[in-house]
Amino acid sequence: MSFAIGEHVTRASYHHDLLFRIAAISGELAILHGEDIRLAADAPLGDLVRANASEVAKRKKQEKKQEAYSYHLFRQDYQLMKEKRDYQSGHGYDHTAGFFQLPTTVLHIDGDRTYMRKCTELYQRLGLNVHGAYVQEKDMPQEVEALTDSVKPHIVVITGHDAFSQKKGAKSDLGAYHNTQYFAEAVDVIRQKHPRLDDVVIFAGACQSHFESLIQAGANFASSPSRVNIHALDPVYIAAKMAYTPFMEKVSVWDVLQNTLTGEEGMGGVETKGLMRIGMPYTPSDGADD
Template identity: 35%
Template sequence: MNYLRIGDLVARKSYDYDILFKVVDIVERPGRPSTIILKGVDLRIVADAPEEDLQKIPLNKLDEFHHSYSKKIDKLVKRILKERNQKYEGYGGLTRTIPEHIRGGIPFGRSGKVLHLDGDGEYLDVCLKTYKQLEIEAIGKQISESDQPRAITDLLREYAPDILVITGHDGLLRGYKDFTNVQNYRSSKYFIEAVKEARRYEPNMDDLVIFAGACQSHYEAILSAGANFASSPHRILAEWRV
């Protein structure tokens, strides 16, 4: 009998309760322990774990997880703003002050416009919040990974971005071990096609800078399709490094 339910908030004992997850599915297997499918609450990560490795997180402990994540984000934002300010000071560029909620009063130059396509609306909201902290003009669209190739050209025409982000969820399909076959990935083929469509619209890699892929994507094929940057080398799970 499972004591966990879909929607419960949990952390993994084997990882020292490092990430807050939400239970999004429970896979029942006759005669075998259930597998719990997890989705990160703050971090873009999908994982699975045996039920015995999971600990429910009470509501009065949620603030600790959110506070820890917010501290990491604020530290990253401040570092980015500081580095950007140093760069623009070197070029004598025009500057303006950062938002009041970021301490230090670090000025920086104006960035290009971002169009962000995301297969996951919850993580898109997190990204849009961070763009706002950095005062980067960004348009976000929640579009499933499989629909992104069909939608990309019209969106590029409508918004004329300088930077295009194409992301969502990805990874090797269960039971497949051939890293070189794009068909063995959940979403890589869609990211590749979306990048190709974007490059048909704007071939110049300086006029449209493309970031594409997700955790464990076939990043070599995404780069070959025309992305300037791709995730994820060595098929690692992307996470914040501070």
């Protein structure tokens, strides 16, 4: 059976557990990217089974339900944060002035164009200012400095595809991972200029990434403590939690992880200050000249 790049397939040897897209074909070997998880894999063409349109639709419907539930949880969390902020901001004062919020800027660097598009759509739904950049994982250490200098972000997300391979070494061996080394090097480049964890908040990693090395490189949050797969949208929820938490409050790791689709097995990090700053009074522009 012949296959084409971009086709949806499953792997017979893994009992068709995950839906993949074919990213490349080399001889009798296919390079696969997870459709909804950030996993890189390879498989013999003989192990692949083409997923028909109905199967793809069925899996995507299930995935949409999961994504909608996570979005709902985040909106509930956001509403609670907003009510707490409004109460604290106005408590004890007799005033009618409104408040304004300084925008938080996110630089999202992704090794997958499809994921980049999905993440950008979610950032926009969550009301975040995002600059997305598609960069292949191996090029991230060389590209990240110029991107960071240009965008001047409060949050940097460095993600794409990754995987741990037992054939290449033990879980403690960084060489046994597809792309963790590139993620870690990119994080280190940022930390050379912004050494404080609260100056620029960084998420780094993908499926099965070497969590410890990413934290040691200077990431605030990373994947994957238990070397499990993570969902394509999980980094967005981490960024949003940081963006909407007041800067005078610290965010516990559990608070960050509770609205992700993967949870504590796939994500971890260190306590970090929130990034949201509010001011007053709010003076809407009427378009008139001064």
